[in-house]
Amino acid sequence: MDESRSKVLLEGLLTRDGINCSCCSKVVTVLEFVAHAGGQPSKPYRNILVDGLDNDLLHCLISAWDKQSDSERQAFFPVSTEGDDPNDDTCGICGDGGNLICCDGCPSTFHMSCLELEELPSDDWRCANCSCKFCQEHLNHDAPDNAEVDSLHSCSQCEEKYHPACSPETEDLSSVSNQAGNHFCQQSCRLLFEELQNLLAVKKDLEPEFACRIIQCSHENAPETVLDLDGRVECNSKIAVALSLMDECFLPIVDQRTGINLIRNVVYNCGSNFLRLDFHGFYIFILERGDEIVSAASVRIHGTKLAEMPFIGTRHMYRRQGMCRRLLD
Known part of the structure; x- marks a missing residue:
């Protein structure tokens, strides 16, 4: 029309x-x-x-x-911490059970060997997710009596916790950290976050017939992105197709305690109060041939030095043709 x-x-x-x-x-x-x-x-x-x-x-x-159910469009999966044992029963590093030590700040548990600890921590012990990445403390004892400065913030890019007063770039970040509800521990994370947001849904043509792009599931009430309504709708539609591709490539991976479908929550960029089940911040890299998604990879970038890619797959009819190489090159 x-x-x-x-x-x-x-x-x-x-x-x-x-x-x-x-x-x-x-x-x-x-x-x-x-x-x-x-x-x-x-x-x-x-x-x-x-x-x-x-x-x-x-x-x-x-x-x-x-038309998806509320649970299928759910952005955050809270795990109950009420009852006699509020802590997790799985190590947050290796994923196994056994003799675990508990964080006093969150439900996470760990093997001493996974933390490379030789003896049990004394008194109040906090895991890395409950401690500042700069001072390694839960509370900033050197900061002025200010709840905002003393509280731990979570960086919107690397997901690590930090005290605003501990950041070496506090003054540079003060004017941008609260825009659209995002916080950043340092300028490099802010720049990386903005660059990734600017790349969302942008089509990059490769060799004839193929193109790649970065997409991310946009949930209701999520912080604003650079995408307009059309862009968010297109991204979410492609996310649903990417999930069907992953389901074609992998057997279901379901968490025994919570029943959470891990692959689905990774692809849909879902958070949780349990650190090992918190998949917020995942992007999906897709390779397309026309309007068809050929390959997809789930990627989460932690700062400027580390990224994780738990799942990458290609549709059956395109396998053994170098599609993953095309996507990642």
Whole structure:
């Protein structure tokens, strides 16, 4: 349709592989179809009206996303810490059970050997997630009597905890840390975060027919991103497809204590009050051929020196063709 929705520019049939164009009888991508019709390429999903639904493709995608159950769209998975044993029963480092020591600041537990401790900590002991990355203390004893300065903040990029007063770049960060609800322990994390946000949903053409992009699930009430509604809807739609790809590649991995589907929560960028189940901050790198997602990798970047990639997979029909190499090069 044209922008006024008063004139049909081109017709086609929606299929799993793309849109079968009535003009040339070829299956093309959404962008190619809109360009072929002479529509606005920056808002392709708004310009395609679905016959019989009296709605554009953008709102059809929103409707499909909203049809998921509340648990499927859940952004944070709280684990109950009430009862006789509020702590986790699994080591936060190796994932095994056994004789564990408990953090006094959160439900996390650890093997002494995993922490490279030779004897039990005395008095109050906090794990790394409950301590400042700079002073290694839970409380900042050198800071003035100020709750804001003394409290631990979580860096929106590296996820590590820090006291604002302990950051070597406190003055430089004070003006940007509270924008959109984000906090940063240092400038390098802020710059990396902003660069990743600017890359969200941006298509990078590779060799003929292939392209890659970075996507991330956008939950309700999440901090603002650089993406507009169209971009967030497109990202979430591709996230759902990326999950189906991962389910095709891996057997389900379910946490025994909570029943949480780990692969799903990684792909959907879900948080938790249990550190080992907190997958907030994951991006999905995807390789596309036209509108089809060929390969996907889950990546979380911790600062400027470390990144984790627990899952990477390729659809069966594209395996043994170097698709993962194309994605990661």
